[in-house]
Amino acid sequence: MLDLLHGAWAAVMDFDYWSEIGTGTLDTLIMSGLSLLFTVLIGLPVGTVLFLTGWGHRSPRPGVAAVQAWTYRIVSFVVNVLRSVPFLILLILLIPATRWLVGTSLGVQGAIPPLVIAAAPFFARLVENLLREVDGGVLEACRAMGATTRQTVFWALIPEAFSGLLAAITVTAIALVGYSAMSGVIGGGGLGDLAVRYGYQRFNTPVMIVTVAILVVLVQFIQWAGDRCVARLSHR
Amino acid sequence: MIRIQQVDKTYRTRTGEFQALHGIDLDVSKGEVFGIIGRSGAGKSSLLRLINLLERPTAGRIFIEDDDVTHLDGEPLRRLRQRVGIIFQHFNLLHSRTVEENVRFPLRVARNLSKTDQARRVAEVLELVNISDQAKKYPGSLSGGQRQRVGIARALANRPQVLLCDEATSALDPETTQSILRLLLEINARLGLTIVLITHTMDVIRTVADRVAVLDHGRIVESGKLIDVFLNARHEVTRALLSESGIAADRSASAARGAGHVLRLTYQGETVQSPLLTRISRELGMDFSIVEASVGKLKDTPYGQLTLELSRQEEPRFRQLLAALESNAVRYEVLQ
Numbered sequence: 001m002l003d004l005l006h007g008a009w010a011a012v013m014d015f016d017y018w019s020e021i022g023t024g025t026l027d028t029l030i031m032s033g034l035s036l037l038f039t040v041l042i043g044l045p046v047g048t049v050l051f052l053t054g055w056g057h058r059s060p061r062p063g064v065a066a067v068q069a070w071t072y073r074i075v076s077f078v079v080n081v082l083r084s085v086p087f088l089i090l091l092i093l094l095i096p097a098t099r100w101l102v103g104t105s106l107g108v109q110g111a112i113p114p115l116v117i118a119a120a121p122f123f124a125r126l127v128e129n130l131l132r133e134v135d136g137g138v139l140e141a142c143r144a145m146g147a148t149t150r151q152t153v154f155w156a157l158i159p160e161a162f163s164g165l166l167a168a169i170t171v172t173a174i175a176l177v178g179y180s181a182m183s184g185v186i187g188g189g190g191l192g193d194l195a196v197r198y199g200y201q202r203f204n205t206p207v208m209i210v211t212v213a214i215l216v217v218l219v220q221f222i223q224w225a226g227d228r229c230v231a232r233l234s235h236r
Numbered sequence: 237m238i239r240i241q242q243v244d245k246t247y248r249t250r251t252g253e254f255q256a257l258h259g260i261d262l263d264v265s266k267g268e269v270f271g272i273i274g275r276s277g278a279g280k281s282s283l284l285r286l287i288n289l290l291e292r293p294t295a296g297r298i299f300i301e302d303d304d305v306t307h308l309d310g311e312p313l314r315r316l317r318q319r320v321g322i323i324f325q326h327f328n329l330l331h332s333r334t335v336e337e338n339v340r341f342p343l344r345v346a347r348n349l350s351k352t353d354q355a356r357r358v359a360e361v362l363e364l365v366n367i368s369d370q371a372k373k374y375p376g377s378l379s380g381g382q383r384q385r386v387g388i389a390r391a392l393a394n395r396p397q398v399l400l401c402d403e404a405t406s407a408l409d410p411e412t413t414q415s416i417l418r419l420l421l422e423i424n425a426r427l428g429l430t431i432v433l434i435t436h437t438m439d440v441i442r443t444v445a446d447r448v449a450v451l452d453h454g455r456i457v458e459s460g461k462l463i464d465v466f467l468n469a470r471h472e473v474t475r476a477l478l479s480e481s482g483i484a485a486d487r488s489a490s491a492a493r494g495a496g497h498v499l500r501l502t503y504q505g506e507t508v509q510s511p512l513l514t515r516i517s518r519e520l521g522m523d524f525s526i527v528e529a530s531v532g533k534l535k536d537t538p539y540g541q542l543t544l545e546l547s548r549q550e551e552p553r554f555r556q557l558l559a560a561l562e563s564n565a566v567r568y569e570v571l572q
Contacts, residue, residue: 148314
């Protein structure tokens with residue numbers, strides 16, 4: 001038993017990759033964090049547009065309803081297309097666009113645009129579904145009080161869906177951690193990059209195990225933190 | 237105050253068209269409590285929602301204080317809705333906001349008060365509905381009755397001229413229902429607010445309404461002053477609703493057994509308190525049996541309704557009895 005512990009300790013001390021793993025972890029955090037920010041900034045309005053133009057919210061005026069219907073069809077189509085492309089393919093397809101946008105398709109910077117483009121449609125759908133869960137009676141009350149659509153969205157719809165939105169952000173954050181690791185395949189940086197370069201290309205199993213362990217801890221932490229926020233902000 | 241003229245409402249559904257309202261004419265006067273009663277699916281909700289244009293009529297016109305509001309849209313429509321308060325069966329409060337934030341919502345929407353004035357107005361209406369002590373709580377932690385009080389406070393915040401009540405007490409227990417109805421009456425009296433309410437129970441109507449309309453299959457089948465509709469219900473739906481609530485006596489003389497005349501007497505107001513029947517009986521030296529009776533109050537008016545049966549040997553004095561009833565302002569109907 002003591003031998004085993006001793007051996008493990010020696011292995012930890014002999015492990016030369018701690019500084020690289022530290023940088024990789026930081027890169028993963030930056031990539032996931034920034035892309036989460038942009039994902040929410042894009043996905044929240046897109047999801048809201050899907051909700052407001054979707055069934056049950058069409059105007060009684062035929063002209064307005066037609067505009068709503070077409071907006072819904074187009075946005076929904078784009079969202080579906082982006083969601084149906086596998087992330088790895090999307091990464092490759094987006095290389096020229098990424099270069100144009102951030103100057104490089106490599107490293108932390110190069111990973112963020114494809115991450116956002118993959119995650120924002122996913123998040124938008126989550127938002128759309130969450131807003132549909134908001135009690136229709138509350139929205140009718142807003143209408144009856146003479147609230148504008150903007151007031152209804154910002155003062156009632158989003159606050160009512162807020163704890164659900166936090167849960168959706170948590171789910172998306174975890175998906176982004178996973179995706180960001182995948183972007184290592186095309187030189188995206190972060191823990192995924194380490195796992196690919198050392199674990200896959202050089203058969204360095206310890207590095208792979210440590211990377212995966214860190215990812216596991218990261219995901220657990222995000223879920224725990226998300227759940228706590230949801231619990232605190234729920235007034236049901 | 238509110239005038240609805242020849243309104244139809246048709247819904248287009250996947251299976252075709254469904255006409256919810258047929259040729260509705262309605263006049264609600266300023267300061268009265270107007271009750272609309274009907275079974276579920278009769279079109280009550282659609283009718284109520286026409287008044288603040290949550291539903292648009294397919295045909296006909298709607299006036300509020302002589303303004304034709306039928307085709308209002310955009311900003312003028314929102315202004316109108318701020319003048320018409322509404323409370324709901326399921327309260328429809330924001331769960332993510334405290335009681336006072338819920339009540340402040342319509343004030344923020346209207347944008348005509350400063351922040352401090354808004355806070356003052358919120359405190360004022362919370363006081364009015366007697367729920368100031370719950371101001372900082374979330375609706376989720378309140379009872380149904382308290383939530384409806386918050387709903388009322390929110391509806392009153394912008395000092396509306398009309399309050400619409402959509403089955404406002406249907407989700408509440410009988411005791412809470414009575415306290416909410418008392419509150420509505422108090423508000424009606426204190427603020428001179430016009431109230432239009434829809435319900436499926438006669439008990440609500442009899443407690444608060446001044447006038448009533450009975451809705452059946454999208455048509456108004458009977459309407460008038462509360463007491464008249466209650467005591468002289470003509471339409472079968474009205475009668476069914478009345479007998480379900482056990483308020484008015486059954487109209488049929490089924491309870492009578494003999495071969496003599498059967499009379500139904502209806503009286504209201506002060507007559508109820510006087511020992512009228514025993515006096516008439518003594519003066520005429522007449523005997524009769526009471527087959528059925530109900531005595532009570534409709535809003536503030538006491539009323540009584542009795543079915544009498546006369547034995548055969550009283551026949552000669554029948555005319556005298558009728559004359560005595562007439563001279564005492566008792567309405568009667570000869571049923572048999």
